[in-house]
Every structure is written in structure tokens, then in C-alpha cells.
Amino acid sequence: MSGIELYLAIAVMAVVNYFTRVFPFIFFIRKEPPKAIVFVERFFPPIIMMILIVYTLKDIEFSHYPYGLKEILSVFATAILHLTIKNYLISIFGGTIFYMALVQYV
Structure with missing residues (x-):
């Protein structure tokens, strides 16, 4: 090029x-924006969180070490972040960073 x-x-x-x-x-x-746009605006963050949870939990191997501990800890960390801060963006990024750190270092 x-x-x-x-x-x-x-x-x-x-x-x-x-x-x-x-x-x-x-x-x-x-x-006023169309109802479809309002729906996406309202429900898109929880949908993204649900997709991330399903993606994280889909390949858990409970029969091998560490027995799914990283994934379950990540889901709990994300839930705690969201329940305390109540911000979807922080919850999504914080949980993803926590999961990636566990995958890389544990």
C-alpha cells in the first residue's frame, strides 16, 4: 500500500x-426515537453482560484443575462490582479484566 x-x-x-x-x-x-431504539438503549447493557457470562461459562471443565474456579470467581466479582457500583460499563470491563488476569496468572 x-x-x-x-x-x-x-x-x-x-x-x-x-x-x-x-x-x-x-x-x-x-x-421521539422509535421503540426499537429505546428498547436497545434500555436493555443492551444487560444483554452484553449475559453474553459475556454465557461465553465465560460455556467451556468450564469441572473435572480438571482448577475445576472452573477462575470462571466462577469472575462471575462473582462482576456481580459484586455491579451490585456495589451499579454501572454496567465498569462491571463489564472490571469483570473481564479480572477474568483475563486469572486466566493469565493462575
């Missing part, structure tokens, strides 16, 4: 990224 092609690709990606961020404000600024 030449330098011009690289800069052109970066510019196109920046414009596309900008318009995906601005899209909701352009189309829903003067009227």
Missing part, C-alpha cells in the same frame, strides 16, 4: 466512524 492509499483509507474510516456517531443525533433530534 502506498502512502496516499494509506492516508485515503484512514480518512474514509474516520468519516465513516464520525457519521456512525452522529447518525442518532441527526435523525432523532426533533422527535
Whole structure:
């Protein structure tokens, strides 16, 4: 890839990224958003947490050391984070970081 092609690709990606961020404000600024958008806005964080929990727990091997301890500890850590802080973003990232640390170091 030449330098011009690289800069052109970066510019196109920046414009596309900008318009995906601005899209909701352009189309829903003067009227109530559709019910589907309100539904996604309301239930998307718990759906993401549920997907992460299912992904974490799907391959647990209870018959091999450490007997699923890392995964179960991660789920409990995420639940404790969410119940104390009540912020989905912190719960998702905190639980994921805790799980990845356990996978790497235990």
C-alpha cells in the first residue's frame, strides 16, 4: 500500500466512524426515537453482560484443575462490582479484566 492509499483509507474510516456517531443525533433530534431504539438503549447493557457470562461459562471443565474456579470467581466479582457500583460499563470491563488476569496468572 502506498502512502496516499494509506492516508485515503484512514480518512474514509474516520468519516465513516464520525457519521456512525452522529447518525442518532441527526435523525432523532426533533422527535421521539422509535421503540426499537429505546428498547436497545434500555436493555443492551444487560444483554452484553449475559453474553459475556454465557461465553465465560460455556467451556468450564469441572473435572480438571482448577475445576472452573477462575470462571466462577469472575462471575462473582462482576456481580459484586455491579451490585456495589451499579454501572454496567465498569462491571463489564472490571469483570473481564479480572477474568483475563486469572486466566493469565493462575
